[in-house]
Amino acid sequence: MPAVSTVHPSTSPVSPDDDAREVRPRIAPRPARVRHSTSLWRLRTYLYPYGSRYLVMAVAAIAGVALSMAIPLMTQRVIDGPIARADQRGLLVLGTVAVAIGITEAVVLFLRRWIVALANNGSERLIRTDLYAKLQSLPMSFHGRWQSGQLLSRMMTDLSIIRRFLGFGMLFLVVNIVQIAVVVVLLLNLYWPLGIVVALSIIPVAWLCLVNEKRFTRLSRKIQDEQGDVASAVEEGVHGLRVIKSFGRFAHLYSGFERRTQQLYETSMDRVKLSSRFLTFLEVIPTCTMIIVLGMGAIATARGDLTIGTLVAFITLLLSLIWPVAALGFLLAMTQEAMTAADRLAEILDAESPLVDGTKVLEAPRGHLRFEHVGFRFDDADQNTLTDVNLDIAPGETIALVGGTGAGKTTMTALVSRLVDVTEGRITLDGVDIRELRIRHLRRLVATAFEDPTLFSMSARENLALGRSDASDADIEQAIDIAQAHFVHDLPWGLDTRIGEQGMSLSGGQRQRLALARAVLVNPTVLVLDDTLSALDIHTEALVEEALKRVLADVTGIVVAHRASTVLLADRVAVLSQGTIVAVGTHSELLATSQEYRELMSADFDAEVELEECGSRPHATDGHRSGARPEVDGEQPPDGRAPRHPDRSGDVRAEVAR
Numbered sequence: 001m002p003a004v005s006t007v008h009p010s011t012s013p014v015s016p017d018d019d020a021r022e023v024r025p026r027i028a029p030r031p032a033r034v035r036h037s038t039s040l041w042r043l044r045t046y047l048y049p050y051g052s053r054y055l056v057m058a059v060a061a062i063a064g065v066a067l068s069m070a071i072p073l074m075t076q077r078v079i080d081g082p083i084a085r086a087d088q089r090g091l092l093v094l095g096t097v098a099v100a101i102g103i104t105e106a107v108v109l110f111l112r113r114w115i116v117a118l119a120n121n122g123s124e125r126l127i128r129t130d131l132y133a134k135l136q137s138l139p140m141s142f143h144g145r146w147q148s149g150q151l152l153s154r155m156m157t158d159l160s161i162i163r164r165f166l167g168f169g170m171l172f173l174v175v176n177i178v179q180i181a182v183v184v185v186l187l188l189n190l191y192w193p194l195g196i197v198v199a200l201s202i203i204p205v206a207w208l209c210l211v212n213e214k215r216f217t218r219l220s221r222k223i224q225d226e227q228g229d230v231a232s233a234v235e236e237g238v239h240g241l242r243v244i245k246s247f248g249r250f251a252h253l254y255s256g257f258e259r260r261t262q263q264l265y266e267t268s269m270d271r272v273k274l275s276s277r278f279l280t281f282l283e284v285i286p287t288c289t290m291i292i293v294l295g296m297g298a299i300a301t302a303r304g305d306l307t308i309g310t311l312v313a314f315i316t317l318l319l320s321l322i323w324p325v326a327a328l329g330f331l332l333a334m335t336q337e338a339m340t341a342a343d344r345l346a347e348i349l350d351a352e353s354p355l356v357d358g359t360k361v362l363e364a365p366r367g368h369l370r371f372e373h374v375g376f377r378f379d380d381a382d383q384n385t386l387t388d389v390n391l392d393i394a395p396g397e398t399i400a401l402v403g404g405t406g407a408g409k410t411t412m413t414a415l416v417s418r419l420v421d422v423t424e425g426r427i428t429l430d431g432v433d434i435r436e437l438r439i440r441h442l443r444r445l446v447a448t449a450f451e452d453p454t455l456f457s458m459s460a461r462e463n464l465a466l467g468r469s470d471a472s473d474a475d476i477e478q479a480i481d482i483a484q485a486h487f488v489h490d491l492p493w494g495l496d497t498r499i500g501e502q503g504m505s506l507s508g509g510q511r512q513r514l515a516l517a518r519a520v521l522v523n524p525t526v527l528v529l530d531d532t533l534s535a536l537d538i539h540t541e542a543l544v545e546e547a548l549k550r551v552l553a554d555v556t557g558i559v560v561a562h563r564a565s566t567v568l569l570a571d572r573v574a575v576l577s578q579g580t581i582v583a584v585g586t587h588s589e590l591l592a593t594s595q596e597y598r599e600l601m602s603a604d605f606d607a608e609v610e611l612e613e614c615g616s617r618p619h620a621t622d623g624h625r626s627g628a629r630p631e632v633d634g635e636q637p638p639d640g641r642a643p644r645h646p647d648r649s650g651d652v653r654a655e656v657a658r
């Protein structure tokens with residue numbers, strides 16, 4: 001039994017940047033009964049680190065409103081006091097106090113704006129980093145279901161909506177409601193008959209808000225989803241530019257894009273119409289109230305029931321209500337938008353990852369890999385992709401996985417590094433179920449080079465050292481040598497050359513070689529090559545295979561092979577058909593015993609012959625693939641193992657022909 005140690009999560013050597021770490025967002029857990037608005041409320045935890053700033057902001061906002069309300073009351077005192085009595089000294093004192101109040105209000109306003117920027121940009125950053133970490137931790141099945149544009153629009157647009165709400169909407173929604181309530185009380189206190197008129201005018205305002213809430217929410221959600229669709233279309237258009245241009249399908253895609261933007265435009269206009277009607281009513285109500293108050297106030301003053309100073313103060317206070325009431329409309333709209341944005345963020349933050357991290361690490365891994373009755377079914381599929389797969393790969397052995405298109409080869413390799421988890425059976429590494437191993441540890445042991453090599457917008461060196469940040473220059477050089485990726489030294493700044501988005505500035509073969517070097521650099525215990533050599537020219541492929549033979553001699557290898565040439569890198573071959581392994585053996589054994597294997601090999605062979613007959617065997621240039629290699633006679637090793645290189649084509653032809 002291999003030495004295995006168990007690592008307690010809190011003392012684990014796994015660094016926090018582990019892609020499968022359990023992401024614990026600051027957001028509160030999802031409540032059992034989810035209601036609209038709960039998502040926004042749950043985001044309050046992102047305010048806590050900036051709690052003191054939000055508090056200062058709220059105090060400054062309330063102080064600002066209180067000061068603005070003090071000015072009409074001062075005016076009343078000035079008119080009914082020093083002005084009525086022609087008291088110059090009293091006028092000077094009260095005037096100075098009024099100026100001081102005005103200056104203090106301006107300072108408080110500046111303070112609030114400055115602090116708000118500090119606080120809500122900080123909260124936005126925290127939510128964004130949590131979202132990013134969560135996205136990284138979610139399984140491939142999640143990313144398969146979601147359009148990247150939808151994720152992008154949540155990370156950018158929805159977060160901006162929430163930032164605006166946290167910095168402005170939330171505060172003023174509260175401040176304005178408080179201001180309306182306080183002013184109404186003050187008005188009732190100044191002269192209650194007019195105060196009642198103002199208080200009654202609040203009823204239609206509240207009714208309008210309630211009536212419009214549902215429609216506004218629905219339209220906001222629709223717009224945000226449609227923005228995501230547009231972002232997805234832009235993303236696909238940019239990524240698929242080459243395909244679109246080569247097929248001359250620009251007009252077709254353009255019309256699809258135009259349809260989406262038209263839809264977004266129409267929904268946005270629906271919302272504009274709704275909010276325009278709503279806002280107009282909200283502005284008309286205070287104006288009508290003002291006309292009634294002016295008329296009734298004039299009569300009351302004429303009767304001597306009201307002083308002129310009180311009427312001026314009343315009108316000034318009422319004027320100060322126009323903005324808070326009119327603003328209620330867009331503040332409520334902002335709140336609705338923030339609620340739907342928070343719902344959309346919660347869809348990511350609450351997404352459950354079925355991948356559970358293990359606790360064990362292998363002290364001295366040997367690379368004994370076993371598939372035991374492994375079955376796998378994709379989430380949305382109605383039947384298994386893999387069924388009862390059994391395969392025992394000895395330490396240091398290399399297995400070639402061969403099978404027709406869609407047989408399940410890529411899926412099988414994805415199980416080894418737990419990009420997806422088995423749904424039946426188990427996979428063991430040195431006798432330990434890989435689900436019991438720490439994922440970061442497992443992914444250190446298993447390195448995969450994919451057929452479609454993704455390179456990141458960073459330097460060639462950073463791309464190479466992605467799986468092993470502590471790699472020395474000598475390690476990098478060795479990996480470059482094995483993958484025959486010496487071309488990196490010819491790039492304008494050598495290894496420090498920034499490779500374009502997705503490595504677009506490199507050829508397919510160059511990208512594959514970098515991806516291969518990246519996998520080799522990890523110095524893994526298990527090396528998985530998912531048809532990694534498919535884009536190499538025959539000359540480079542021969543050199544890479546020569547070097548790979550040395551690497552594969554020391555590691556356990558799984559090589560997905562579509563062609564006979566690649567099969568010959570392996571010690572044994574497993575034939576996968578319709579999701580299950582139908583034959584395992586050496587190359588020559590399978591040629592002798594497996595009809596399916598013979599057919600797969602002869603298909604490759606036929607393609608080769610066709611190429612030769614057409615005289616179209618390509619020259620050794622990057623980015624082209626011949627599928628064939630020069631015919632060199634070779635001998636079968638005495639142990640029946642597949643001859644590795646370079647005489648496999650001749651060997652395959654001879655045996656298939658037999």
Ligand SMILES: Nc1ncnc2c1ncn2[C@@H]1O[C@H](COP(=O)(O)OP(=O)(O)OP(=O)(O)O)[C@@H](O)[C@H]1O
Nearest residue numbers: 144378381385403404405406407408409410411412
């Ligand atoms: N995300 C997915 N959801 C549902 N089915 C999927 C998904 N990904 C792949 N499949 C299906 O699983 C099967 C196996 O796919 P896989 O990519 O493993 O085959 P493969 O043998 O590697 O094929 P190829 O040689 O063409 O790369 C296919 O039928 C494919 O349609």
